[in-house]
Amino acid sequence: xxxxxxxxxxxxxxxxxxxxxxxxxxxxxxxxxxxxxxxxxxxxxxxxxxxxxxxxxxxxxxxxxxxxxxxxxxxxxxxxxxxxxxx
Amino acid sequence: xxxxxxxxxxxxxxxxxxxxxxxxxxxxxxxxxxxxxxxxxxxxxxxxxxxxxxxxxxxxxxxxxxxxxxxxxxxxxxxxxxxxxxxxxxxxxxxxxxxxxxxxxxxxxxxxxxxxxxxxxxxxxxxxxxxxxxxxxxxxxxxxxxxxxxxxxxxxxxxxxxxxxxxxxxxxxxxxxxxxxxxxxxxxxxxxxxxxxxxxxxxxxxxxxxxxxxxxxxxxxxxxxxxxxxxxxxxxxxxxxxxxxxxxxxxxxxxxxxxxxxxxxxxxxxxxxxxxxxxxxxxxxxxxxxxxxxxxxxxxxxxxxxx
Numbered sequence: 001x002x003x004x005x006x007x008x009x010x011x012x013x014x015x016x017x018x019x020x021x022x023x024x025x026x027x028x029x030x031x032x033x034x035x036x037x038x039x040x041x042x043x044x045x046x047x048x049x050x051x052x053x054x055x056x057x058x059x060x061x062x063x064x065x066x067x068x069x070x071x072x073x074x075x076x077x078x079x080x081x082x083x084x085x086x087x
Numbered sequence: 088x089x090x091x092x093x094x095x096x097x098x099x100x101x102x103x104x105x106x107x108x109x110x111x112x113x114x115x116x117x118x119x120x121x122x123x124x125x126x127x128x129x130x131x132x133x134x135x136x137x138x139x140x141x142x143x144x145x146x147x148x149x150x151x152x153x154x155x156x157x158x159x160x161x162x163x164x165x166x167x168x169x170x171x172x173x174x175x176x177x178x179x180x181x182x183x184x185x186x187x188x189x190x191x192x193x194x195x196x197x198x199x200x201x202x203x204x205x206x207x208x209x210x211x212x213x214x215x216x217x218x219x220x221x222x223x224x225x226x227x228x229x230x231x232x233x234x235x236x237x238x239x240x241x242x243x244x245x246x247x248x249x250x251x252x253x254x255x256x257x258x259x260x261x262x263x264x265x266x267x268x269x270x271x272x273x274x275x276x277x278x279x280x281x282x283x284x285x286x287x288x289x290x291x292x293x294x295x296x297x298x299x300x301x302x303x304x305x306x307x308x309x310x311x312x313x314x315x316x317x318x319x320x321x322x323x324x325x326x327x328x329x330x331x332x333x334x335x336x337x338x339x340x341x342x343x344x345x346x347x348x349x350x351x352x353x354x355x356x357x358x359x360x361x362x363x364x365x366x367x368x369x370x371x372x373x374x375x376x377x378x379x380x381x382x383x384x385x386x387x388x389x390x391x392x393x394x
């Protein structure tokens with residue numbers, strides 16, 4: 001504990017909440033339109049829109065499985081059903 | 088992880104899978120680029136983000152006691168004003184004081200924290216109070232609160248042969264807060280994050296106290312699948328159970344009018360806490376809920392038109 005009872009954020013200590021999940025979200029790159037609907041509602045903020053490697057102008061949703069708890073909110077809000085929950 | 092969204096609240100916290108509270112926090116704090124100081128009441132947000140000896144908060148954060156998030160925010164505001172009178176400190180920190188945001192659940196706002204909130208609003212401190220309303224003491228297992236809606240099954244007022252759950256209407260907190268004459272307050276919903284962001288921006292720009300009441304569907308104890316908080320939240324607004332509106336200088340504005348209003352059953356049937364209402368014995372309770380919602384909506388519309 002630091003002086004004065006102040007605790008500072010330390011990313012290395014963050015519990016890896018990805019262990020919680022029993023269903024894993026998978027993004028279908030051919031369906032994803034890069035609209036970003038799933039980005040803000042994600043409770044863990046683990047979704048990021050990235051540039052595609054194949055030169056396609058549409059962005060692609062990428063999910064950080066290290067912290068994703070597998071709640072399935074992203075799959076539920078996706079307008080084109082590009083995210084599916086798999087065991 | 089998303090670097091932009093996790094600037095102020097990091098992942099790795101222990102909220103239930105599918106909980107909307109972090110989305111509320113990130114949206115509200117993301118509405119400003121200025122430094123912020125967070126004060127937090129006891130509740131789900133506090134116990135899940137500050138598990139000793141770790142913290143998810145990357146901004147200065149204070150938790151003091153259950154009922155005094157607003158009083159703590161008032162103290163920060165007073166301290167900041169006093170410190171900024173000191174010239175050297177003013178130069179060291181820049182001239183602008185940090186924005187102060189207090190977060191509280193409905194227990195820490197409607198019930199236990201109401202006195203502290205009322206005092207801070209009355210004294211006119213410059214802060215934003217955000218109440219995430221999950222309609223009960225969800226952190227401790229769904230005890231009834233002043234925000235629990237009529238007919239909901241709770242641990243302290245369970246539904247059974249003698250009871251249909253909570254037999255009182257929920258408290259109208261917006262009117263209570265409005266009675267303090269503050270400049271900006273709004274009712275928002277976690278399922279409409281763009282609307283929430285706009286309101287948070289407005290509230291943070293308002294000098295003096297401002298207030299946001301945000302609906303937060305609780306996946307664990309409203310009893311619906313973890314993936315559905317957005318769907319349930321949207322239904323709450325589309326059935327007029329939770330209208331989105333704001334009050335600026337006493338003037339009401341409705342931000343969203345459902346084009347075809349859905350019956351309240353659509354909202355109730357998504358949740359396990361209302362399951363008992365769909366029996367022949369409790370049919371009239373649903374009618375009463377619908378009637379109350381229609382009445383409230385009519386009242387709100389009258390307030391908008393100023394009658």
